[in-house]
Amino acid sequence: MTGIVALYIFMLAAFTGYEVIAKVPVILHTPLMSGSNFVHGIVLVGAMVALGNAVTPLEKTIGFVGVLLAAGNAVGGYAVTERMLEMFKSSGARGGKQGGGKGAH
């Protein structure tokens, strides 16, 4: 990947992130923050590569801690986000439509 291509990816991804949540209602701020917290758990793949290429004991130790933390980020982020959104479904049956219209103004 050349530098300029990487910069294009960076720029387009930044716009995407902004647009995707630009109209989010207040009631979803907490779940969405938790959800985006889960998404940066993708650091796990980088940590796996770092540990997978580690040679010295120091590199291995840091890499091990990195993978452990990253897995915690991804799995923990998923667990709490899923739990929160689960509840939105259960009460959404009665008033989900109202909840959807609310805050979108």
Add this chain to the structure above:
Amino acid sequence: MDVTFSAAALIQASYLLTAFLFIMGLKRMSSPVTARSGILWAGAGMLVATLATFFYPGLTNFPLIIVAIVIGSSIAWFSGRRVAMTDIPQMIALYNGMGGGAAAAIAAVELYRGEQTSTAGATLAVVGGIIGAVSFSGSLIAFGKLQGLIRKSLRFGGQQLLNLLILAAALLLGGLIAAGVLLTPAAVTGLFAAALLLGLSMTLPIGGADMPVVISLYNALTGLAVAFEGFVLGNAAMIIAGTVVGSAGTLLTQLMAKAMNRSLGNVLFSGFGDSAGAATGGAIAGSMKPIEAADVGVMMAFAQKVIIVPGYGMAVAQAQHKVWELCQLLIDRGVTVRFAIHPVAGRMPGHMNVLLAEAGVPYDLIADLDEINAEFDTADVALIIGANDVVNPVARNDKSSPIYGMPILNADKAKNVIVIKRGQGAGFSGIENALFYLDNTRMLYGDGQAAAAALITAVKSV
């Protein structure tokens, strides 16, 4: 060679799919109707990327990788499944800190190895490492504060100057490392020590009330750190996901700060947020007038309309189930019941909605600030339970108050205001609440859950 090529192609295709699933997942999470499926999409993306990475060319140390994943995942899964809904904000802080720490760890491995091919790569590793480390230690402090492990906010003169000096030291070391002038293990250690220290000293002075904004900021920073380390590793999935979170998180931080009527700079540098000290200007005239639960029960049972204003205190007392039971009794008697939710009720915007949803309160009874404020005029009873600053009228009329200008719920406009409160102390921000001293306000002292139970008994016996 051929095998390696196809493995690389498979990984690239998987990462592309992951990026698509993440963006679609976040998009779906931004609407209540599709939110539930959004996390499933994003979860599928994470699974695809993780599995594909096992086929990364030239990777070794698989036993270590698997052991680390199993340990990290199990701890996080069980803590995330078992945590009470009230404690969700600090868990987000904790998991976010772990992500920042992982990004910093990637940078550390790269930098300790000391084989940077380009200055640009080394610079990105350094910057991502600093941001990740700051997010790591800062998030842990945020976790400690919300969990109640750290009660005091450490503040002293020249604190901002000290933070600036630490930042300057980190940047100087980082610059020397990136330029290849000082690429020694000692310098790398110094760099991370400075960055970790910066996260601590930046977060310690910030009060508990401002923590949601800070967590949101660190969430965005972790995203950015992940993106930078993605550049270093040439990993498109990390660049895209990290950048999307970085920009989405920045926007979310701004929205939250706005909902709290605070600028981001104000949150980070003003040191207000848990004890305003000599907060308000004029002393508040009048006294708090107590009332018995039985009287409140009668008042509510014969009311036309009751508006409940829940705050974080209600959730702490685990009173939301009892409050909903009380509301059902009132609804059965023909009373119109509404819940008024301030944007920052709970510990984060939207947190109170989650807590009420947990208790089974349907959405059509829940109104946000703009919807409900016109309705307080027609309400017979406004029942404040565990809320404080968000109903404090000084935000409307006392220019000397730190919360002046913050949008509040106009509970004081109701015919009768009942405040359920444990004692006579000030709120989360330490600011005296003028609402408690109004002529139409009565104080029902007691624990939220006990008070709600007493009200249920009172309404039943009417």
